[in-house]
Amino acid sequence: MARPVHFEIYANDFVRMRTFYESVFGWSFVQQGERWAIRTGTADPGIDGSMLEPVDSSTRGDSSGGLMLRMRVDDIDEASRAVENHGGLITVPTIPVPDIGLFSIGTDPDGNYFQMVQEDPYPA
Numbered sequence: 001m002a003r004p005v006h007f008e009i010y011a012n013d014f015v016r017m018r019t020f021y022e023s024v025f026g027w028s029f030v031q032q033g034e035r036w037a038i039r040t041g042t043a044d045p046g047i048d049g050s051m052l053e054p055v056d057s058s059t060r061g062d063s064s065g066g067l068m069l070r071m072r073v074d075d076i077d078e079a080s081r082a083v084e085n086h087g088g089l090i091t092v093p094t095i096p097v098p099d100i101g102l103f104s105i106g107t108d109p110d111g112n113y114f115q116m117v118q119e120d121p122y123p124a
Contacts, residue, residue, distance in 0.1 A: 007069060009038070009112055016087065016109050017051060024082040025071055069114040074120035076102045083116075088109035 019088035092105035
């Protein structure tokens with residue numbers, strides 16, 4: 001079984017991106033040299049990451065140009081408003097997904113995609 005242990009977000013403007021993720025999802029950041037360490041919360045198990053300058057996709061070993069993150073949110077409508085109020089876009093408006101809950105896709109100010117899900121309190 002594999003469990004995610006780290007993620008990276010590529011950013012052209014660290015201040016704008018840090019402000020976006022702090023304001024929308026409550027993450028905290030600590031500068032460590034040329035990258036920023038990201039703490040997504042205090043619960044275990046958790047996943048933390050880094051924010052760094054974009055690099056050529058051939059050095060990352062992928063062809064997609066990035067990674068799709070999924071965040072669990074308490075209120076997807078509130079989170080969607082926060083995304084748009086802080087320079088992001090909602091690219092797939094909220095839709096219900098059976099046995100999962102409410103789901104949407106957005107981008108941060110640098111165009112990195114992420115998913116948001118408000119879990120169904122009464123799954124089948």
